[in-house]
Amino acid sequence: MMSEPISPEEVAHVAYLARLRLTEDELSRFTEQLGAILNHAEDVEALELDDVEPMSHPLPIENTMREDVPSPMLKPSDFLPEAPAVEDGRFLVPKILGEEP
């Protein structure tokens, strides 16, 4: 396994995906720190686990659902005052570049 499991470019890309901006200094610092953690995780990566089922949940339960019946809703006054910007009862955001996904 490489001693540099993650490159600065990868860190920069991941920061973009997570909507974070890093300074030059932070970029190199985080690259080093993330590298150390991933190095530590080498032990997991090296395991042969082809026959093992992944466990995304600690509980063996299934089929938890609710009935299609209404429950109390909030009023705009419950949450709009906490919003950074509002117009006409809707959340205001700065202009969106590009097409809708």
Added chain:
Amino acid sequence: MKQEIFKDTWELIVGLEVHAELSTQTKLFCGCLNQFGNEPNTNVCPVCLGLPGSLPVVNETAVYFAMRLGRALHCSVNRSVFARKNYFYPDMPKDYQISQYDLPTNLEGYLELPSGEIIGIERAHIEEDTGKTTHIGTSGRISGADYSLVDYNRAGVPLIEIVSKPEIRTIEQAKAYVSELRGIILALEISDAKMEEGSIRVDANVSVREIGENDLRTRCEIKNVNSLKSLGRAIDYEANRHIGLYKNGESPRQETRHWDENAGRTRSGRSKEDAEDYRYFPEPDLVPLNPSEETITKIDQEMPELPSKRREKLANLTGVKPSDVALIVERNHDAFALNVIEDGGLPDQVVKHLVNNLSAGLGELTAEALAQLVQMENKSEITSTQAKKMLGELVQRGGTPAELATELGFEAIDTNEVENLVDQLINEHSDEWERFCSGDTKVQGFFVGQVMKATSGQADGKLINQILNERSTSK
């Protein structure tokens, strides 16, 4: 798979992704009302607003609806796991959408088109809808907007996404696929599926290749198609665009494009160089769904009669051509047609009336009435013109044809009476008769008109012509 040739030697390849909003009472993961037209941000709660600390709980009716659609499309219904699709956009309150990824509810089915052709279905899965963003600025479109406003009333509404295999080869097939799918959805009563209102949305994946090629070439996803007509135009435009590029030695980029209805073209969406990585992983706040054998059996047993079955039934009984059968079933008039036939109406005449004269709806018309009407027509008690007029009245105010005929004064005009009238006319207008007998068809209208005048329009046009022809040949 029948191959259609599209523009010289190119083959069109289309796959369709259809989203339908399910008509449950409440949203997919919370008890907020699944309703339109309310003031913005009034059908919301901590869950569908994605407030910190909120958690989703699945609506069992949405799941039930999804499984029913799966079975109607001949899919296998499986143990499923919800997954998070991660990306940033303001109409998504959590900045991830809860959907299904590699373990969806329904897999591997097919849709039978009215023509009998089969289009494969890859999957049909459940996911939550987003809120609505309105762009404020000069054009109302996203580019050129100064800012945007978000309403979360629609966030969390249950959607089912049906993904077809790329087996559609013509624009007609594409339209038929959407219509048929819609028909099934309506028969199941799981969505009101109105394209104009957005409760059913269609995205088209379009690519082309040369005839004989086995591999698929680059495809583009076309969004913002709001009607069947637009779907056809968009596919046509996009396919031609691809062909144009290939002919130029270039090739299309894999991307999402938007259909511009006014300009009649597709436009490139956001640059795909930095393709969005959705980082799907199993939703840890929800547990897997695992329907029992009994549940699936029950769903199959409760399956309503689907359009294809209804068409089959009507076709078998009437021997009518497929397009007419399809039209009647689409209008939901097939049950009515079967009743009329049961009451004694002749199948092809029943179909003719339904197809030609009852497109606006049945109104107050009863099956018995139509059966009676058809019988009267058959016995030449009324002419087809009269029948049409009576139908109009029966639809509007009900009643029986017998009573109506009397009321309107539509008495049967005797064949003898017509013969006498014709003979009389032949005597009175010998010049015109000479011309008719020597082949002047224009003068036929004159004789028919005269007979009609003499009988106040109640003589049967067919009969008049028949007698005229008999007289001319017997000379």
Added chain:
Amino acid sequence: MSGMVPNQYQSASEIAELVSTGEISAIEILERHLNHIEEYEKDVHAFNLVTIDEARAAAEETDKLIAKGKKVGPLAGVPVAIKDNLCTKGIPTTASSKILEGWKPPYDATVVKKLKEAGATIVGKTNLDEFAMGSSTENSAFGPTRNPHDLSRVPGGSSGGSAAAVAAGFAPIAIGSDTGGSIRQPASLCGVVGVKPTYGGVSRYGLLAFASSLDQVGPFATSVKDAAIVHEVIGGYDPLDSTSIEQAPNSFLDVFDKDISKLKVGVISELMGGIDGITHEVIEQTNKAVSVLSDAGAQVEEVSLPAALYCLSAYYLIAPAEASSNLSRYDGVRYGLRIDGSNLNEMNVNTRTEGFGDEVKRRIMLGTYALSAGYYDAYYGKALKVRRLLAENFADLYRNYDVLLSPTSPCTAFKLGEKVSDPMTMYVNDVCTIPSNLVGHPAISIPFGKGQDGMPIGVQILAPPMKEPVMYQVAHTLETAAQ
């Protein structure tokens, strides 16, 4: 601040008894605690917010009900401190982050509702490592909390504020959350009892999510019995949480006082001598605990949990992965901090860059990476398989043993600033506690002895899922001996 609890009233169950019988008023209990807080909170900084007015109103209400002879809950008049990552309606809930500074939720977490229904008096919101990410409470955006036993040392984390509040006598009980040890480790460092329930045993509705498949809400208390009582109050199936389960029908105190001579206890060898940074004092105290249990008649043996060696790595892939997704919603659109930008994207980036601290950013990026295309199978996917292996290891052990034992933390409370520069050094603090979170099993830390520096040491009892009664039973035996 010397000594542990200068406050006379330490026991929640005692207070509830006195208040409900009218012997002392809820207001008086509250005022005593508020005075104590006023005197020592500036040194400890356990709270982000002391909710004086709301607490007084609640205590008055409790007293009114009692005066009218109405029934009150099992925690009537008991002051409780709530970790500031649990939603309290109308009261700021910040997760000790700038990005949520001042945010008032429009709803109560289920746990908060239950505490109110039980008659408890909420005295304030306690400090934590930002978004529960940390083991020292030094990652708080509002300054660290200090260990009441030694103000130059950390209280542990991430529920450092809650642990310190109980240790300092600000409240006899507190609520925290535990994702990798965030209740048990600070409990150990502060010398109080801390419990992580069976996953699903306590509702997560209203808990600001860190790692959804690992998070659990649990109690801090000064005694095992009090912890069990609070656990019962806050636990139970919640229809608002799809991952919550019915509690076992019996009470957690069912076998509390019964003798343990029939029980078999396994001491996890991988979590003893071999782990990074474990001190000989911790090992010594753990061995003493072993003696206590064998003297009481239990059969105590060394056992092996091989997958324990991979837990740290698996955890530091799974937790950040889930966290990276859970924290996406903090984007400046609907609540909390917004730093403007010329377009939406810029606003998102400005807000999150300014609003999140370093540790949070580190974990978000690590998690994003672990889930990203091309790396999912190698990292996140593999970690989920390690989890399965661990579950199988545990299941094997529990066929032959009733409970397991290990130290809670490899060391006593370290100095503030000592471990902040290297994340890995901080992460290894959780090596004993992480296994329980990965498999969703319950575990409790109880104070057991002190180090040479006079700082508390904690010992951990682990039990199979839904087997809290035997866990509390064994913990009680240890607690009695420790006194």
